[in-house]
Amino acid sequence: MNKNAAxxxxxxxxxxxxxxxxxxxxxxxxxxxxxxxxxAWLTGYDGWSFYVHQGVxxxxxxxxxxxxxYMDMMGGRRTCWMSHDNIIGYGDHFIQSTEVHPxxxxxxxxxxxxxxxARIGVEMENYYYSAKAxxxxxAELPNAKLSDATALVNxxxxxxxxxxxxxxxxxxRISEKVMRTAIERAExxxxxxxxxxxxxxxxxxxxxxxxxxxxAIVPLTPSGLDATAAHLTWNGAPMRADExxxxxxxxxxxxxxxxxxxxxxxxxxxxxxxxxxxxxLEGIEAGLWAARAGNRTCDIANAFMDVMARHGIERSGxxxxxxxxxxxxxxxxxxxxIRSEDETVLETGMVFHFMPALxxxxxxxxxxxxxxxxxxxxxxxxxxxxxxxxxxx
Amino acid sequence: MNKNAAxxxxxxxxxxxxxxxxxxxxxxxxxxxxxxxxxAWLTGYDGWSFYVHQGVxxxxxxxxxxxxxYMDMMGGRRTCWMSHDNIIGYGDHFIQSTEVHPxxxxxxxxxxxxxxxARIGVEMENYYYSAKAxxxxxAELPNAKLSDATALVNxxxxxxxxxxxxxxxxxxRISEKVMRTAIERAExxxxxxxxxxxxxxxxxxxxxxxxxxxxAIVPLTPSGLDATAAHLTWNGAPMRADExxxxxxxxxxxxxxxxxxxxxxxxxxxxxxxxxxxxxLEGIEAGLWAARAGNRTCDIANAFMDVMARHGIERSGxxxxxxxxxxxxxxxxxxxxIRSEDETVLETGMVFHFMPALxxxxxxxxxxxxxxxxxxxxxxxxxxxxxxxxxxx
Numbered sequence: 123m124n125k126n127a128a129x130x131x132x133x134x135x136x137x138x139x140x141x142x143x144x145x146x147x148x149x150x151x152x153x154x155x156x157x158x159x160x161x162a163w164l165t166g167y168d169g170w171s172f173y174v175h176q177g178v179x180x181x182x183x184x185x186x187x188x189x190x191x192y193m194d195m196m197g198g199r200r201t202c203w204m205s206h207d208n209i210i211g212y213g214d215h216f217i218q219s220t221e222v223h224p225x226x227x228x229x230x231x232x233x234x235x236x237x238x239x240a241r242i243g244v245e246m247e248n249y250y251y252s253a254k255a256x257x258x259x260x261a262e263l264p265n266a267k268l269s270d271a272t273a274l275v276n277x278x279x280x281x282x283x284x285x286x287x288x289x290x291x292x293x294x295r296i297s298e299k300v301m302r303t304a305i306e307r308a309e310x311x312x313x314x315x316x317x318x319x320x321x322x323x324x325x326x327x328x329x330x331x332x333x334x335x336x337x338a339i340v341p342l343t344p345s346g347l348d349a350t351a352a353h354l355t356w357n358g359a360p361m362r363a364d365e366x367x368x369x370x371x372x373x374x375x376x377x378x379x380x381x382x383x384x385x386x387x388x389x390x391x392x393x394x395x396x397x398x399x400x401x402x403l404e405g406i407e408a409g410l411w412a413a414r415a416g417n418r419t420c421d422i423a424n425a426f427m428d429v430m431a432r433h434g435i436e437r438s439g440x441x442x443x444x445x446x447x448x449x450x451x452x453x454x455x456x457x458x459x460i461r462s463e464d465e466t467v468l469e470t471g472m473v474f475h476f477m478p479a480l481x482x483x484x485x486x487x488x489x490x491x492x493x494x495x496x497x498x499x500x501x502x503x504x505x506x507x508x509x510x511x512x513x514x515x
Numbered sequence: 516m517n518k519n520a521a522x523x524x525x526x527x528x529x530x531x532x533x534x535x536x537x538x539x540x541x542x543x544x545x546x547x548x549x550x551x552x553x554x555a556w557l558t559g560y561d562g563w564s565f566y567v568h569q570g571v572x573x574x575x576x577x578x579x580x581x582x583x584x585y586m587d588m589m590g591g592r593r594t595c596w597m598s599h600d601n602i603i604g605y606g607d608h609f610i611q612s613t614e615v616h617p618x619x620x621x622x623x624x625x626x627x628x629x630x631x632x633a634r635i636g637v638e639m640e641n642y643y644y645s646a647k648a649x650x651x652x653x654a655e656l657p658n659a660k661l662s663d664a665t666a667l668v669n670x671x672x673x674x675x676x677x678x679x680x681x682x683x684x685x686x687x688r689i690s691e692k693v694m695r696t697a698i699e700r701a702e703x704x705x706x707x708x709x710x711x712x713x714x715x716x717x718x719x720x721x722x723x724x725x726x727x728x729x730x731a732i733v734p735l736t737p738s739g740l741d742a743t744a745a746h747l748t749w750n751g752a753p754m755r756a757d758e759x760x761x762x763x764x765x766x767x768x769x770x771x772x773x774x775x776x777x778x779x780x781x782x783x784x785x786x787x788x789x790x791x792x793x794x795x796l797e798g799i800e801a802g803l804w805a806a807r808a809g810n811r812t813c814d815i816a817n818a819f820m821d822v823m824a825r826h827g828i829e830r831s832g833x834x835x836x837x838x839x840x841x842x843x844x845x846x847x848x849x850x851x852x853i854r855s856e857d858e859t860v861l862e863t864g865m866v867f868h869f870m871p872a873l874x875x876x877x878x879x880x881x882x883x884x885x886x887x888x889x890x891x892x893x894x895x896x897x898x899x900x901x902x903x904x905x906x907x908x
Binding site for chain 1: 561562563564565566584586587589590592593594607608610611612637639640641642643644645646647648649650663665706707708709711712713715716717718719720721724725726727728729732733735740741743744745746747748749750751831832833836843844845847849852854856874
C-alpha cells in the first residue's frame with residue numbers, strides 16, 4: 123500500500139464496503155465518481171487536477187480504478203492506495219480539444235472492463251461532471267444504463283470514523299489559530315489583504331507537527347456593507363472604525379476542515395447589534411442543545427429560529443451542512459442541510475458546520491461552530507474560541 | 516455605475532459588443548453564462564459563490580442580468596456595474612434540494628423575459644453547468660432551442676485590452692515577488708508547508724499599493740519523485756538535499772494572473788539535469804522567437820519541440836494556454852492551446868502561459884513564462900526572474 127495515502131487500508135475498506143452496499147440498494151453495477159472529495163475518500167487521490175476530466179470507477183469487486191490525464195496518473199501513483207495497474211491515464215490530446223473528448227476514452231475503458239451494457243451511476247449534479255461529459259458518455263455507451271447517483275458516495279461520508287474525527291480535530295486546532303490571528307490582527311487602518319495574508323500564513327504553517335493544507339474556500343472577510351453579502355472575499359481597503367467584519371475561515375488538515383466564523387467590531391457596536399448578538403448566542407445554545415443523536419437536522423434549525431422569533435428577528439433558509447473531506451469550490455458535503463425542511467436523523471459521529479449567520483440590512487453577524495454529534499447530550503463544538511462579538515477599540 | 520467593478524464602463528461595453536457579435540454569428544438570441552470568469556468579465560461580479568448555481572443572461576439588448584442565490588444578489592449589488600434591477604436572486608430553498616432545482620427558477624425568469632421559445636446558448640463544457648442543470652433547464656423550456664455555446668465568451672477574451680494588460684502586469688510584479696520568496700526560502704530542512712505559507716503571504720500582501728487576490732490554482736510545489744507528477748500541491752515534509760522542486764505559482768491582481776514556474780535544486784544537479792536545462796532554455800528562446808503576431812500557436816510548440824528533438828528529448832502534448840481573468844479551479848482560458856494540433860493565429864495583445872515543462876522519469880523541470888504577443892518581434896515575457904535552474908547549496 124502506498125504510504126502517501128492519508129489513512130490505513132482498513133479505513134478505505136470500510137468506505138468501499140459502505141459504498142457497495144449503497145450501490146447494491148440502488149441497483150448499480152458500477153459507479154463513475156467525479157466529485158474530487160469522493161475520489162479522495164475512496165482512493166486517497168490528492169492533486170489539483172480536477173480542472174480536467176478524471177474520476178474513479180467503482181464496481182462490486184476488487185480495487186477502485188482511478189482514471190485521469192496521463193500526467194496526473196503519475197500523481198495517482200504517488201497518492202492512491204491501489205496498485206499501479208488500477209491507476210490509468212489518458213492522452214494529452216483529449217485535453218480541451220474540440221474534436222475528441224476524454225469521455226470517449228472512459229467509454230472505451232468501461233467497455234474493456236465489460237461494462238458497456240451495465241447499470242452505471244454518474245454524479246449528474248457535480249462541478250466536475252459537465253453537461254457535455256454526460257452527453258458524450260451517453261452517446262458512447264448506448265447499451266449502458268446511466269443513472270443519477272448524485273450524492274450516493276457523499277451520504278456514506280456523513281458519519282465520520284474515529285480516524286476522520288481525529289483529522290477534523292487537527293483541523294480545528296488550525297481553525298483556532300487562524301481565527302485568533304484574524305481577531306488579534308484586525309484593527310483600524312490594516313489593509314484587509316494584509317490581514318488575509320497573515321490568516322493564510324497561520325493556516326498553512328499549521329499547529330505543531332500538523333501541517334496546514336489549503337481550505338476548500340478562501341477566507342471570506344467582508345466589512346461593513348460588504349458583510350450584508352455572504353460570499354465576498356477581500357480587497358486592499360484599510361479596515362475602518364465603526365464597522366463589523368465577519369471572518370469565515372477554516373483550518374485544513376489533509377483535506378479535512380473545521381469551519382468557524384466570528385465577527386469583529388472596531389469601535390462601539392450599536393445597541394441593536396448587541397441585542398442581535400445576544401439573541402444569536404442564545405439561539406446557538408438552543409441549537410447545540412437540539413443537536414443530539416436521535417433528533418433531526420430540522421430540530422437544530424427550528425430551535426435556533428424559535429429563539430430568533432422570540433427576539434423579533436427574521437431568519438429562514440439554511441443554517442448549516444455536514445463537513446469533512448473537501449476540495450474547492452465548497453467545503454460542505456452536499457447531503458443533509460440544517461434547515462426546517464430537512465429531516466435527517468442525527469447520529470453519533472456526524473460533524474456539521476452549524477452556521478446561523480445573520481445578514482442584516484446594513485451589517486452582518488456571523489458566529490458559527492463546527493459541531494460533533496455525540497452519543498449522549500448536546501453537540502460538542504470542536505473549536506475553542508470565545509463565542510461572542512469581538513469588540514476592539 | 517458601481518464603483519466596485521474593476522473596470523470603466525467603456526471596457527464592459529467593448530466586451531458586450533464583441534460578445535453580441537459572436538452571438539449573432541452563432542444565431543443566438545440569448546446566452547446563459549455559468550463560467551465565473553466569463554461572468555466577471557461581462558459584469559464585474561466577484562464572489563466565492565460559484566459553488567451554487569448562478570449565471571449571467573445576456574441578450575442582444577440592454578444590460579446583462581446577473582442571476583444567483585438571494586444572499587449572493589447582495590454581493591452582486593456590491594460588485595457588478597449594472598443597475599440593481601438587473602441583479603436577481605432566487606430563494607434559499609433551491610440550494611442543494613432534492614425536490615426543486617435552481618434551473619426551474621431560471622426557466623421562469625427566461626420565460627418572464629420572453630425567451631421561452633428563444634435560441635439560447637449554454638456552456639455545456641463547464642464546471643459550473645452540471646449535467647443535471649442542463650437536464651432540468653431543457654425540460655423546463657421545451658420550446659426553447661438550447662445549444663452549446665461553450666467557450667463563445669472565452670474566445671472574446673483572447674485578445675486583451677490595454678486596461679487588462681495593465682492588470683496582468685500588476686499580477687506579474689506579484690508573481691516575481693512570490694517566486695523570489697520561494698527561491699530565497701527554499702533550503703534543506705524547511706518544511707514545504709512553511710515555504711508555501713510564505714509564498715501565499717507574499718502573494719496576498721501584493722506589491723506596493725497593488726493588493727494580492729487569490730490565484731485560481733494554489734501553489735504547486737512538488738519535490739523529487741513527486742515532481743514527476745504535474746499537479747501535486749504540498750505536504751509537511753522537510754525539503755531534502757539532492758532534489759529538484761518545481762514551483763508553479765501566480766500572482767493575482769483583481770482576478771488577473773501571470774503564472775510563472777521555476778525549479779530549484781538543493782545540491783549539485785546531475786549532468787543529465789544540466790543538459791536538459793540547457794535544452795529547455797534553448798527551446799524556450801526558440802518558442803519566444805516563434806511567438807509573434809501572424810504566426811500560429813502550433814509554431815510555438817513546434818519550435819520548442821524541434822529543439823528538444825535535436826537534443827534527443829521527447830516532449831509532446833500541450834505547452835501552454837491563454838491566461839487572464841480567472842476563478843478556480845483553472846487559470847487557463849480554455850480556448851487555444853500551444854500544441855502542434857492548434858492553429859490559432861497569434862495577434863497583438865494575446866497573453867499566454869508558455870509552459871514547456873519537462874517531466875522526466877525521476878524528476879521534473881518546470882521553467883515557464885507568461886508572454887505577451889507584441890505588434891513587432893518576439894513575444895515579451897512579462898515577469899523578470901532569471902530563466903534558469905536555480906541551484907542552492
